[in-house]
Amino acid sequence: MQFSHKEKHHPMKCLILLMIVSLPTLKSQPTEVRQWHASSGHETQARALSATATAVKLELPSGKTFELPLEKLIAADREFILKRFNVVLPKVGDPQRSTDALIQAEGQTWPPGKISGPVESAPGSHYYIYLPKSLRAGRKAPLLHFNGSGGGNPEQMQRYLAGCESFGWILVASVESKNNTTFVVNSRHAANNIAMLRATPLVDARRIYFTGQSGGGAMSWWNALELDGAGTLPSIGYIPFEIKVTKGHHFILHGATDYNRYLGGRAAAQFGKDAFYRMHPGGHNYPKEEYIIREGIGWLTGKYLAANSGNSSLAGERLDYEAAMIDWIRQLSEKDPGLAYHLGEFMVSTYRVSGKNATLLDGIVSKLRQSPGNVVYEEGVQAIHEFGVKEFGSFQYVGSMNGKNHEAHAKTALRLAEKYKGDPFVEETLREMALPAQK
Structure with missing residues (x-):
């Protein structure tokens, strides 16, 4: 009886397939020693150990390791490294982040996010x-x-x-x-x-x-x-x-x-x-x-x-x-x-x-x-800080002050409130700072 290709099971082929599946992926694995080309014309023999979006870690035949900015390599070498180590470049306009992996919930005593x-x-x-x-x-x-x-x-x-x-x-x-x-x-x-x-x-x-x-x-x-x-x-x-x-x-x-x-x-x-x-x-x-x-x-x-x-x-x-x-x-x-x-x-x-x-x-x-309102907010928040340090921080007393106020301090706070009245948060804070303290 003849078996079709689909029906026939060869033990050696199954073993080879199992070995292939079991092999670690080449991605993220160090490369063999190879020639790297700098955009300046220099060349070096080394193997790449790891890479980020901005640099590659190289190991010389002597065993010495160092990091090289990707921008110093020619385009073909950069593309090879990014593909080999599965590096995803940030989108244009995105901030640069680390490539450090996030913590995994598995194995943690306390689950992240809870x-x-x-x-x-x-x-x-x-x-x-x-x-x-x-x-x-x-x-x-x-x-x-x-x-x-x-x-x-x-x-x-x-x-x-x-x-x-x-x-x-x-x-x-x-x-x-x-x-x-x-x-x-x-x-x-x-x-x-x-x-x-x-x-x-x-x-x-x-x-x-x-x-x-x-x-x-x-x-x-x-x-x-x-x-x-x-x-x-x-x-x-x-x-x-x-x-x-x-x-x-x-x-x-x-x-x-x-x-x-x-x-x-x-x-x-x-x-x-x-x-x-x-x-x-x-x-x-x-x-x-x-x-x-x-x-x-x-x-x-x-x-x-x-x-x-x-x-x-x-x-x-x-x-x-x-x-x-x-x-x-x-x-x-x-x-x-x-x-x-x-x-x-x-x-x-x-x-x-x-x-x-x-x-x-x-x-x-x-x-x-460029927006005057934004500048008012920033300058107002800084003025509140400076007022608190200079005026409230200068009181000589023991303990908290309930119902206390100082006329000169109140006048200063109200004057600042007028100066920064373009921002509701800043103005409200300064006007309340002019009031007596309370529980």
Whole structure:
């Protein structure tokens, strides 16, 4: 009997097919040693180990390795590398990002993109945790520890999620932290949480930040000193007089009539360029403008990266940070162009973006600068910061000031409100800063 080609099964052919399927793909594998041609005319013998959208890692026959910018190779060699390593180039107009892989949910104790917990860090100490989906595999992330005046919970964490997701921060909230517990006890719970998380491969032990509202804001300062924090993001809190924090970056939030606003000004004055005093309409409450917290996390990230601009190990994070800020600025350019310009000026003047992303951002910021309203917002926000530092930070007193005001300060605030009345947020904030403080 004859078998058709379709019906006949040859054992050797099946074995060969199985071997072929089992072989690793050539893509992403190092090349053999070959000749590479530079656009300058130079040639070299080497094998390519890996590649990104901008550079290739080569290994000489001697074993020495080095990175070569793709732009230095002839077009044919560039195309070969991009195809061999399956590198996808960014679209024209897109910011440059790192090629570091995102963290995978498989194998993680806590699933990225969800709040998990409560987790016990020590007997009697617990926390909730959020891992952002933007975490990069193999890259340690900053950690933001929340202390609440009434205890930490998933609801309290919600307002921080956008910022943590944008900039790749891990967020945790202490369950036991409360106003009716002493600073020492609250800090002990925080220490237990931090100790457990510092021991994981996820957290950058040098970049622990503290946040919280009211009494939790005060705990931010306490923890920053006791637990060697990299900075704070306190909201309507106060800096305890016995706490002498001397380092770090601090983004300080206060309602314009908050009775703790004077202590916020004192803290901002103490840290100079390493602090920003972001006041907003309202009293002893979180800002209704929730983007301000996202801005704070972005500001802290930018300040750290700028202060460590010579650290080449942060190159990938810098690209991802710049891309996240550019994406956000573009999103805001239509619906909130004043805020977009404010963020853009921070990136250009304080963070000092460089490279391809600088060219892209300069074009966006230049266009936003052409609108007088955007300039009013940016200059007004800076004026609010300077007023808070100079006027509120200069009060000589002990504790918070409820119902207190100073006539000269009120006149200055009202004069500034008239100057910047072209922007509703700035004008409202300054007019409320002229009012007596209240709970």
